[in-house]
């Protein structure tokens with residue numbers, strides 16, 4: 001038994017490191033290098049900020065201004081898919097756009113080496129169309145040979161309300 005313990009500890013630490021999203025729980029105390037949050041690109045801090053309740057810290061957009069904050073993940077050849085998960089809470093949703101996708105969402109789409117959106121379906125997202133308490137959304141993004149990156153982004157498009165995002169994870173499924 002003595003020799004098994006260190007192996008179990010190692011396995012647990014590897015599992016925790018599986019999330020390819022940096023600061024997906026918005027708990028980092030590191031300074032943001034671009035936009036509102038450490039690890040995330042762009043995302044105007046005037047319109048998306050850290051919020052907290054009890055011991056939970058999360059990202060909030062609440063002023064009706066479309067925000068986009070994202071991370072790009074380089075796809076490795078040994079991956080066949082990515083498991084995507086996010087917790088999203090929406091309160092007071094009022095849609096102000098005419099397109100069906102103009103709602104708060106977590107978007108995860110793949111691009112090829114030329115930067116074109118590829119995959120089937122191409123545009124994938126967790127679209128929130130009605131108020132909800134914290135809800136965990138999960139999906140599998142299948143990787144095809146032409147994909148080089150997956151961009152995961154928080155988007156609110158044309159909508160008003162209080163939109164909260166937390167625990168965003170992307171974990172690879174090996175071939």
Ligand SMILES: [Ca+2]
Pocket residue numbers: 025026027056057058166167
């Ligand atoms: Ca959090």
